[in-house]
Amino acid sequence: NKPPYKMGEIHPKPHAILLPYPLQGHVIPFVHLATKLASNGFIITFVNTESIHHQITKSRFQSNHHEEGGDIFSEARKSGLDIRYATVTDGFPLGFDRSLNHDQFFEGIVHVFPAHVDELVGKLVQSDPPVNCLVVDTFYVFSSSIAKKYNLVNISFWTELALVFSLYYHMDLLRKNGHYDHFDKREDIITYIPGVEAIKPSDMTSYLQTDPTTIVHRIIAKAFADVRKADFVVSNTIDELETQTISALQKNQPFYSIGPIFSSGFPTSSVATSMWSESDCAPWLDTKPEGSVLYVSFGSYAHTSKHDIVEIAHGLVLSQVNFVWVLRPDIVSSDETDYLPTGYDRLIEYCGLIVPWCSQISVLSHPAIGGFLTHCGWNSILESIWSNVPMICYPLLTDQFTNRKLVVEDFKIGVNLCDKRSITREEVAEKIKRLMCGKSSNDFRKEIKKVRKTLENALAIGGSSHKNLDRFVKDVKAKIR
Numbered sequence: 001n002k003p004p005y006k007m008g009e010i011h012p013k014p015h016a017i018l019l020p021y022p023l024q025g026h027v028i029p030f031v032h033l034a035t036k037l038a039s040n041g042f043i044i045t046f047v048n049t050e051s052i053h054h055q056i057t058k059s060r061f062q063s064n065h066h067e068e069g070g071d072i073f074s075e076a077r078k079s080g081l082d083i084r085y086a087t088v089t090d091g092f093p094l095g096f097d098r099s100l101n102h103d104q105f106f107e108g109i110v111h112v113f114p115a116h117v118d119e120l121v122g123k124l125v126q127s128d129p130p131v132n133c134l135v136v137d138t139f140y141v142f143s144s145s146i147a148k149k150y151n152l153v154n155i156s157f158w159t160e161l162a163l164v165f166s167l168y169y170h171m172d173l174l175r176k177n178g179h180y181d182h183f184d185k186r187e188d189i190i191t192y193i194p195g196v197e198a199i200k201p202s203d204m205t206s207y208l209q210t211d212p213t214t215i216v217h218r219i220i221a222k223a224f225a226d227v228r229k230a231d232f233v234v235s236n237t238i239d240e241l242e243t244q245t246i247s248a249l250q251k252n253q254p255f256y257s258i259g260p261i262f263s264s265g266f267p268t269s270s271v272a273t274s275m276w277s278e279s280d281c282a283p284w285l286d287t288k289p290e291g292s293v294l295y296v297s298f299g300s301y302a303h304t305s306k307h308d309i310v311e312i313a314h315g316l317v318l319s320q321v322n323f324v325w326v327l328r329p330d331i332v333s334s335d336e337t338d339y340l341p342t343g344y345d346r347l348i349e350y351c352g353l354i355v356p357w358c359s360q361i362s363v364l365s366h367p368a369i370g371g372f373l374t375h376c377g378w379n380s381i382l383e384s385i386w387s388n389v390p391m392i393c394y395p396l397l398t399d400q401f402t403n404r405k406l407v408v409e410d411f412k413i414g415v416n417l418c419d420k421r422s423i424t425r426e427e428v429a430e431k432i433k434r435l436m437c438g439k440s441s442n443d444f445r446k447e448i449k450k451v452r453k454t455l456e457n458a459l460a461i462g463g464s465s466h467k468n469l470d471r472f473v474k475d476v477k478a479k480i481r
């Protein structure tokens with residue numbers, strides 16, 4: 001049964017290509033956005049790079065999630081969602097180490113990858129029914145040209161805070177006022193960004209605190225020039241958390257906060273998106289009293305120094321709390337792999353579990369978890385709030401410094417690990433105790449429940465994110481002609 005339209009005509013049913021940035025912290029919210037949009041009547045063609053696809057497939061196989069011939073959406077499809085799946089090369093061979101050759105990889109993403117995406121989109125617009133929307137990560141620099149070429153609705157998905165979006169969006173204003181890219185940078189509080197009452201320069205994203213010399217700086221500048229041409233921006237934030245910032249952004253272009261974008265089944269995700277095999281922490285956590293365990297993880301991407309790892313290791317022992325620590329093999333940014341103190345395994349035999357990777361949402365939602373020492377990735381913060389787990393903030397790069405401001409200063413649901421650049425084991429132990437024990441701990445818990453409730457209300461029928469999603473779907477449909 002052929003649909004009642006001809007090839008080349010636009011069918012009113014939205015069919016969107018979703019293209020996440022090829023990093024774990026971006027693929028996860030994109031996958032959840034895919035299921036959300038598909039549940040709202042979209043047909044989705046989800047596109048991963050071949051490298052990400054290969055890594056997820058390998059990890060699913062190791063974790064026994066693998067179905068013969070299946071992709072990450074096999075389960076979602078069984079529940080009637082029309083989510084198709086495609087891959088595209090990023091221009092590098094599978095064996096190329098993208099993390100080690102960071103700059104070369106990002107140069108490729110700017111200069112080589114767009115042609116591959118263009119070719120794929122050219123094929124997908126001929127699918128049945130034809131694609132009519134392009135939903136790409138805001139950090140891509142090519143969205144508007146490809147959307148224009150194929151006459152697609154251009155939708156930018158911003159996976160982070162609206163505040164971070166706003167700072168990047170007003171990069172030129174920061175430059176003009178001497179807070180960014182200036183030989184004698186100002187250090188006073190910034191009060192001129194529309195919708196941002198006041199922000200300290202040290203709370204800006206790391207890329208706005210450093211001179212624009214790297215490839216990532218160039219990507220951000222180009223991407224934020226390009227996003228101005230998007231028809232719509234959707235964001236993984238919540239109106240009530242950033243009311244003024246979001247209102248100011250809405251004056252520039254349609255901006256919809258539809259977060260937190262979790263899978264409908266959180267904490268048990270129906271889509272396995274992990275890029276590394278997950279260690280099962282549940283049997284160990286089951287043996288620990290409620291709220292007694294600190295979860296420690298620095299996300300999928302950031303690196304730190306051997307000094308900090310050693311101080312954190314000693315601080316954990318000094319604090320005398322139980323802990324689960326995700327220590328990625330590449331966490332230290334040198335070739336060194338032997339960074340834990342000698343005999344550490346024996347020292348933590350009864351109180352600590354160290355794993356290379358885990359299902360973070362399963363760990364955070366385990367009743368034994370009472371705190372989270374985090375690098376402040378936005379996904380980690382949302383997952384922690386959703387699990388009512390207060391945080392110790394140890395930001396390492398990018399948006400993590402701005403996210404920390406929200407956690408520590410605005411919501412008061414966590415504590416800063418250290419104010420100076422260099423951390424000590426005594427300070428680590430002291431902050432852990434402040435988070436996990438006594439009156440301060442109860443205060444954090446009380447506050448986080450309120451923020452959790454805000455998120456819950458936003459997602460409920462009639463809540464802000466729910467209504468924004470409805471409005472977004474309606475507006476996109478109206479735009480497809």
Ligand code: UDX
Pocket residue numbers: 023024025026028159160274297298299300301302326356357358359360361376377378379380381383397398399400
């Ligand atoms: C990156 C940036 O660093 C982050 O600041 C930005 O907001 C998103 O992109 P990442 O560093 O990986 O992300 O941090 P985060 O946003 O916290 O995302 C990590 C994701 O990996 C989370 O969804 C978390 O649940 C998952 N994770 C992490 C695991 O599933 N297992 C782990 O062991 C660790």
